[in-house]
Amino acid sequence: MTEKERKWKCGKCSQVLTLQKVVFDYLGHTFSHEVPACPKCGQVFISKELAEGRIAELEEELEDK
Amino acid sequence: MREIIRKTYSVCPVCLKRIPAVHAAEGKTVYLEKTCPEHGNFSAVIWRGLRDLEAWRGNLPEIAEGENENCPHACGLCPEHRQGTCCVLLEVTKRCNLNCAFCFAEGGSGEDIPFAALQRQLHDLAEPGKTLVQLSGGEPTVRDDLPRIVAAAKEAGCRYVQLNTNGIRLAADKEYVRALAKAGLSFVFMQFDGTRDPIYRTLRGRGLFDIKKQAIENCAQHNLGVTLVPTIVPGVNTGDIGNIIRFAVAHSPAVRGVHFQPVSYFGRFPSLPSDSRRFTLDELLLAIEDQAGELVPGDSLHPSRCDHPLCGFHGDYLVMQDQTLHPLHKGQSNCCEPVTAEQNRNFVARRWQRPDAEDAKEPAVGDDIETLEGFLRRICSHSFTVTAMAFQDAGNLDLERLRTCSLHVYSDGRFVPFCAYYLTKQA
Numbered sequence: 001m002t003e004k005e006r007k008w009k010c011g012k013c014s015q016v017l018t019l020q021k022v023v024f025d026y027l028g029h030t031f032s033h034e035v036p037a038c039p040k041c042g043q044v045f046i047s048k049e050l051a052e053g054r055i056a057e058l059e060e061e062l063e064d065k
Numbered sequence: 066m067r068e069i070i071r072k073t074y075s076v077c078p079v080c081l082k083r084i085p086a087v088h089a090a091e092g093k094t095v096y097l098e099k100t101c102p103e104h105g106n107f108s109a110v111i112w113r114g115l116r117d118l119e120a121w122r123g124n125l126p127e128i129a130e131g132e133n134e135n136c137p138h139a140c141g142l143c144p145e146h147r148q149g150t151c152c153v154l155l156e157v158t159k160r161c162n163l164n165c166a167f168c169f170a171e172g173g174s175g176e177d178i179p180f181a182a183l184q185r186q187l188h189d190l191a192e193p194g195k196t197l198v199q200l201s202g203g204e205p206t207v208r209d210d211l212p213r214i215v216a217a218a219k220e221a222g223c224r225y226v227q228l229n230t231n232g233i234r235l236a237a238d239k240e241y242v243r244a245l246a247k248a249g250l251s252f253v254f255m256q257f258d259g260t261r262d263p264i265y266r267t268l269r270g271r272g273l274f275d276i277k278k279q280a281i282e283n284c285a286q287h288n289l290g291v292t293l294v295p296t297i298v299p300g301v302n303t304g305d306i307g308n309i310i311r312f313a314v315a316h317s318p319a320v321r322g323v324h325f326q327p328v329s330y331f332g333r334f335p336s337l338p339s340d341s342r343r344f345t346l347d348e349l350l351l352a353i354e355d356q357a358g359e360l361v362p363g364d365s366l367h368p369s370r371c372d373h374p375l376c377g378f379h380g381d382y383l384v385m386q387d388q389t390l391h392p393l394h395k396g397q398s399n400c401c402e403p404v405t406a407e408q409n410r411n412f413v414a415r416r417w418q419r420p421d422a423e424d425a426k427e428p429a430v431g432d433d434i435e436t437l438e439g440f441l442r443r444i445c446s447h448s449f450t451v452t453a454m455a456f457q458d459a460g461n462l463d464l465e466r467l468r469t470c471s472l473h474v475y476s477d478g479r480f481v482p483f484c485a486y487y488l489t490k491q492a
Contacts, residue, residue, distance in 0.1 A: 028395055033437040054437055061415075061444050062393060 008045055010038035017045055027062045067091045067098070073128055076137065077101035078337055078459035078491040083138065086463065096340075097461050109461040110340040111375070115347040122374045128465050136464045137488065141479030149406035150480055151197065151371055151413075151471035152227070153190055157183060157214055158203040162233055165269050167296055168332050173203075180210055184217045190475045193222025197410050199229050199254070206234035212244035219249040225414045229294075231256045232280030233273070239283050246287035252417040253284055254324065257293035259305040260312050267301050285319035290419040292321050292450070297344050298328045306349070307356025314360060314449065317384040321417045322450030325349055329456035331489040337460045346375060346455045353451065361451050365392035371409035372454075373466040380451040381416065383434065383443050390449060391434065406471045416448045457484040459491055 008017045017036035022044050024031060033054075036045040046055070067089035075086035075097060086099035093114020100106050112118045133145050142150075159175045161168075190196065198218050205211055205228060218226045228245065232255045235242050255277065258264050262272030284291050293313050297303055306325070313320045327344040330337050354363040361380060368374035382390035404412075433439030457466060462484060470482035 029393075029440070030435065031437045031440055032435055054441060057441055058437065061441070 002047075005036050005045070005047065008036060010041060010043055012043065013038055013040040015040045020044075026058065029062065031058075067096065070095065071127060073097075074133070074136070074464040075099045075462045076459055076488070077104050078107055079104040081138075081459065081488065081490055083134075083136065083464070097463060107460065108340075110343055111345060111461055111463070113345050113347050115351045118347075121347070121368050123368070125374070125465070128468070133464055133468050137462070137467055137482070137485040140467075140485040141481045142473070146468055146470075146482070148371065148403075148469045148471045150473045151406035151410045152199055152473070153196060153480060154199040154201050154229075154472065154474045154483065155183070155186060155190065156202055156474070156476075157200050157205045157211070158208050160207045161202060161204040161231075162207055163204065163231055163269050163271075167268060167298065167328060177208060180213060180217075183214055184221070186475060187214075187218050187221040187223065189478060190480075191218070191221040191223050194224055195407065195410075196223045197225040197227060197251075197414055198223045199227045201229040204231055204233075206230050206241070212241070212248040215245055215248035215250050225251040225410075225418065227252055227254055227417075229254045231269070231273070232277050235283055236276040236279035239286070242283045242287055242289070246289050250289060251414065252290040252292065252321065252419070254292050254294050255280060256296070257309065257323075258295045258298075259302040260308040261305065264302045264305060268296065268298060281316055281319055288419050288421075290321040290417050291319060292324050292417050294324045294326060296326050296328055297349065299342050299344050303344060303348075303352060304356075306352045310353070310357040310360055310451065314384055314388050314390060317388075317449055318419065318447050321419070321448065322452060324450075325353075325453040327453070327455050329484075330458040330460060331456070331484075331487045337458070337491045343461070346378065346453065349453055349455075350378065360390045362392065362395075365395055366451065367394060370404045371406060371471050373469045375455065375463070376457075376466050376470070377452065377454045379413075379453075382449045382451070383440075384447040384449045385434075393444075403469075409471065413450070413452075416450045420445045456487075459488055462488065 009015060010017060015038050018039050019034050020037040021032050021034050022037060069087045070090050071088035073086050074083055076082060077084055080103060082101065084099050084101050086097055089096050089098045094110060095112040095118055096108045097111050098108045135143060158177045159173055200214060215226050226249060228250055230253060257277055258268050260274065262274050265271060265273040281291050293309065295309050310323055313323045327349055350366060353361050366378045366380040369377040381393040385391055434443050467482055467484055472483040473480035474483055474486040
């Protein structure tokens, strides 16, 4: 988690986000990854860096040619 | 009694004139039938009915009245061609160090094209930062200056440089392999017809299996990915398809995949064949499933969307530590949405090229492909493809397929679809 991310709070619960392992499905595959999430409601925060970095790479690899 | 299920155009195998043709079904088997006013009737099997042809082909239109009327004789490319260039093939020599029973290029002897002329052609054909050029022949490695040609291709802006080779020199000359890698060679397509020497003796005139293994090892030392390219010939190696896949997987990550080519009859071949000597795409699909279904489930192979679905298929996998394959694309592919030649090029090249040596190392943390990081690491180091390309000859040429071809031969300033370039008259 970056310094900036440590300061994020959940908009609904006002809880400071903590790093949690989350599971997501994409094009028939299941992955886990640690992302900041609300300890109370579980809402996750996907940073721009992650979306445009590793997740974009994953999309490129899994989109059928 | 055969039923006409589709109309298209082809050529007369004797005079190569463009003539109407039909797909005619007898039971589930489909034939390409055509009549030349001068040379008579011709028929060639194109589908054995082992898969549903209509489902495999998808919703592609037939050639309409007035379309592609100059095909294939004005090839190079005309405005009516329906696909861009995915890969461009450049012949760098006519010479060869084998004398195979089957050879699309009808290699032989003669003066090599001078380096300066090749350099000019590379500049003319390259679209900087994009082009995938295949250096082909003859056998390109008979040229001592091939590393210089590879460097010239990179200087011209080619993003990927592929070598099409029989592997003989790569096995014998480690320094040559080093020089090719240093010059910027991206990956190797190596003729690999089976895992037993009798297959090579029949098709290539001598036993070559140990040589193939050595070539792979030498390429691995320089981080050059090798894709194995079997020519599949009925009665010779159709029973070795599963062994070829298992061999390839066992040699991952140096080996990046298998690219099957059912035999086609152009260039040098004995004569246009009877149907029993053809091996259709659906026969290949079934053979893969029958012989290596534990590695390559049938539903992991998808029709080509860059070229025509009857021209080939692809499957993408990760090689796991226990030497199983983990399919990346399962179930039905969306065959109705074509992809561009550029999308296809980047996709396949990422699979066939090995990552930088540092990234290519075996991940320390086993097969943790259930984590995002582990999955991306594994895909970087241990990608594997099973692909096929069914080339067409004068007997089974279907212009509906030809007009979507994305593999082009560069010749005299023109990009000519592969099967049009090598089209050979029946003697």
